[in-house]
Amino acid sequence: MQLLDKLTILADAAKYDVSCASSGAPTRSSKGKAGLGSTNGAGICHSFTPDGRCIALLKILLTNFCLYDCQYCINRRSSDVPRTRFSPAEVVQLTLDFYKRNYISGLFLSSGIIRSVDYTMEQLVRVARLLREEHLFRGYIHLKTIPDAAPELIAEAGRYADRLSVNIELPTERSLVQLAPEKRVVSIRQAMQQIHHGEQQAQQERRAPRFAPAGQSTQMIIGADATDDSTILHNAQTLYRSYRLRRVYYSAFSPIPHSPKTVPFAAPPLLREHRLYQADFLMRGYGFQARELLGGPGNLALDIDPKLAWALAHREQFPLDLNRAEQQQIARVPGIGMLSARRLVALRRERRIRLADLLHLRCVLDKARPFIITADYRPSQAEQESASLRQQLRDSPAQLALW
Amino acid sequence: MRTLYVDGTFAGWREVARQALLQGLAPHQLHWQDADSCPGLFDHGQAALPASTGHLRVPAQLLQQLECAARYRGEARWSLLYRVLWRVVHGQRSAALAGDPDGSELQRRIKAVRREAHHLHAFVRFQPAPAVSEVDLLAWFEPRHDILAWASRHFSERLGQQRWLIATPADGVHWDGQRLHHHRHCPRQWQVWATQPDSEGQALWQAYYSSTFNPARVNPRALKQHLPSRLWRHLPESTLIPQLINQARHGAQHHSQAPVLLRRPGKRIAPPDSKD
Numbered sequence: 220m221q222l223l224d225k226l227t228i229l230a231d232a233a234k235y236d237v238s239c240a241s242s243g244a245p246t247r248s249s250k251g252k253a254g255l256g257s258t259n260g261a262g263i264c265h266s267f268t269p270d271g272r273c274i275a276l277l278k279i280l281l282t283n284f285c286l287y288d289c290q291y292c293i294n295r296r297s298s299d300v301p302r303t304r305f306s307p308a309e310v311v312q313l314t315l316d317f318y319k320r321n322y323i324s325g326l327f328l329s330s331g332i333i334r335s336v337d338y339t340m341e342q343l344v345r346v347a348r349l350l351r352e353e354h355l356f357r358g359y360i361h362l363k364t365i366p367d368a369a370p371e372l373i374a375e376a377g378r379y380a381d382r383l384s385v386n387i388e389l390p391t392e393r394s395l396v397q398l399a400p401e402k403r404v405v406s407i408r409q410a411m412q413q414i415h416h417g418e419q420q421a422q423q424e425r426r427a428p429r430f431a432p433a434g435q436s437t438q439m440i441i442g443a444d445a446t447d448d449s450t451i452l453h454n455a456q457t458l459y460r461s462y463r464l465r466r467v468y469y470s471a472f473s474p475i476p477h478s479p480k481t482v483p484f485a486a487p488p489l490l491r492e493h494r495l496y497q498a499d500f501l502m503r504g505y506g507f508q509a510r511e512l513l514g515g516p517g518n519l520a521l522d523i524d525p526k527l528a529w530a531l532a533h534r535e536q537f538p539l540d541l542n543r544a545e546q547q548q549i550a551r552v553p554g555i556g557m558l559s560a561r562r563l564v565a566l567r568r569e570r571r572i573r574l575a576d577l578l579h580l581r582c583v584l585d586k587a588r589p590f591i592i593t594a595d596y597r598p599s600q601a602e603q604e605s606a607s608l609r610q611q612l613r614d615s616p617a618q619l620a621l622w
Numbered sequence: 623m624r625t626l627y628v629d630g631t632f633a634g635w636r637e638v639a640r641q642a643l644l645q646g647l648a649p650h651q652l653h654w655q656d657a658d659s660c661p662g663l664f665d666h667g668q669a670a671l672p673a674s675t676g677h678l679r680v681p682a683q684l685l686q687q688l689e690c691a692a693r694y695r696g697e698a699r700w701s702l703l704y705r706v707l708w709r710v711v712h713g714q715r716s717a718a719l720a721g722d723p724d725g726s727e728l729q730r731r732i733k734a735v736r737r738e739a740h741h742l743h744a745f746v747r748f749q750p751a752p753a754v755s756e757v758d759l760l761a762w763f764e765p766r767h768d769i770l771a772w773a774s775r776h777f778s779e780r781l782g783q784q785r786w787l788i789a790t791p792a793d794g795v796h797w798d799g800q801r802l803h804h805h806r807h808c809p810r811q812w813q814v815w816a817t818q819p820d821s822e823g824q825a826l827w828q829a830y831y832s833s834t835f836n837p838a839r840v841n842p843r844a845l846k847q848h849l850p851s852r853l854w855r856h857l858p859e860s861t862l863i864p865q866l867i868n869q870a871r872h873g874a875q876h877h878s879q880a881p882v883l884l885r886r887p888g889k890r891i892a893p894p895d896s897k898d
């Protein structure tokens with residue numbers, strides 16, 4: 220089969236993994252040296268596809284032959300798709316060629332499971348080894364890690380890759396048993412644990428080999444099973460805490476051709492995925508706990524963002540005086556981000572905060588107004604019922620249509 | 623009103639501005655003229671101010687900001703810089719800050735310049751060069767601001783010992799493997815080479831672009847937001863966009879597979895235990 224044909228198939232097969240991050244790698248340069256590639260910590264999006272997603276890496280599978288039968292996956296063994304396989308040399312050639320042309324900043328390589336788990340992992344590692352050692356490639360490499368692979372292989376992967384990821388796949392063990400019968404939660408978590416351990420060692424011991432300096436991430440498929448957002452967020456929180464993951468990616472289940480009956484025929488609303496990302500961001504960056512965002516079972520609201528939902532449910536904490544409150548509290552006000560909160564605190568050392576300052580900092584004033592007090596402003600809506608406030612502040616259908 | 627001439631470079635402006643400052647010439651007394659806009663002026667040697675000796679103290683950070691803003695193509699390029707410099711030197715530190723009218727214009731220009739550098743890093747597309755060019759890779763780019771000499775250093779880190787050049791309608795840079803050479807007027811020959819079509823080399827990339835796109839998630843608005851259409855002309859993949867959007871929206875298909883793979887014969891795989 221022609222290289223172009225293989226690429227068409229194996230890029231199509233890989234696109235369900237949504238991560239495209241190319242940031243977080245240490246500074247590397249090829250200036251005046253043999254080899255190719257540099258990283259400086261920041262990621263670059265080299266293009267965007269018509270779904271609005273960034274292309275930073277060449278994201279492909281080594282092969283889409285697969286012995287497993289994960290029901291949500293287009294590559295499952297019972298799926299009727301054209302199959303093919305790259306040789307490691309072909310992947311190397313494509314990566315270097317695309318890199319020189321400045322199409323990409325690196326490679327994100329994954330694979331279907333062929334022969335055995337170890338064999339598959341060994342193939343992935345081999346590509347990374349070729350790139351790093353024979354071609355002195357200093358660009359970004361993200362390797363998918365196959366659970367149950369031998370620890371030596373994972374250790375070697377960590378030496379070559381900037382990022383490793385093991386997909387948790389589904390939000391609950393029950394769904395995993397049902398929809399991915401060959402996969403097991405314990406093996407997934409063991410692999411995460413080993414990567415976490417490798418990262419810690421590399422950080423603590425100066426002489427330890429470099430290990431996945433851009434950390435590990437995972438992906439959870441949303442809407443292939445009936446799990447609610449509350450379970451999803453609590454699960455994500457546990458993952459962040461247990462393995463110091465850099466990111467949990469949420470991937471709205473994409474309907475696939477010849478879908479088996481075990482998975483839905485329609486995709487969940489993309490807005491649901493968006494709200495989960497917003498909630499995830501609040502947990503990572505704002506110190507929110509999963510239980511604050513969703514106390515009981517259920518899903519995040521679709522018509523308002525999770526921070527506004529939280530604030531409307533905690534009116535007793537508002538209005539907040541921006542000239543007195545702690546930075547952390549200010550960052551919890553709807554429409555005011557972490558950066559603006561920091562700037563407001565810096566500004567009020569010079570003088571009292573006024574409402575216009577929020578405008579200059581580009582806060583979302585409409586959302587913030589009912590929840591704040593400034594030197595020249597007190598909300599008249601302070602007494603207004605949360606329900607009617609919500610009516611007023613919900614995202615307009617036009618905004619929602621974006622999703 | 624006195625007219626001062628700049629050779630188009632920041633270093634040139636800095637020298638003239640230093641002299642003007644030492645002589646106490648206030649911003650409103652000066653008219654700044656770019657040499658590029660009236661060629662030949664320098665030949666007549668009428669630009670020079672009488673040389674003054676003396677030292678000025680200017681915060682290093684301000685100098686960096688001025689240098690960055692000088693890359694902005696726009697009205698009043700040099701007079702804005704001089705006004706900010708004059709005011710800061712005379713004690714008005716806020717003249718460089720976002721709250722001040724001059725300061726916010728300065729900051730806006732810096733931001734635009736950085737953004738354009740980022741565009742170069744992200745969207746320049748190299749292609750293999752013809753043998754006679756004595757470089758390995760070359761590219762065409764149309765930057766909005768004068769960022770090329772400064773921002774293209776990124777590629778010497780990235781491309782190792784590859785030799786490359788980037789041609790633009792105005793200037794050009796050439797990396798010979800050791801050093802970066804900047805030509806204020808891009809050699810015509812570079813422009814010709816860099817705008818040669820390279821359809822064969824781009825075919826793989828276009829195949830990748832089409833396949834990695836998920837038609838079930840088509841979202842032209844998000845695309846436009848991230849990739850303004852003025853940048854499309856640099857990107858070989860952009861010619862595919864209308865067709866991909868059209869297929870995704872109006873095709874009979876409601877799932878994620880690339881349409882080209884739809885009717886291809888597939889292969890189911892036997893479960894592992896049934897093999898032996």
Ligand code: SF4
Pocket residue numbers: 285286287288289292293294295296330331332
């Ligand atoms: S292991 Fe499961 S998710 Fe991975 S390629 Fe095979 S079927 Fe798909």
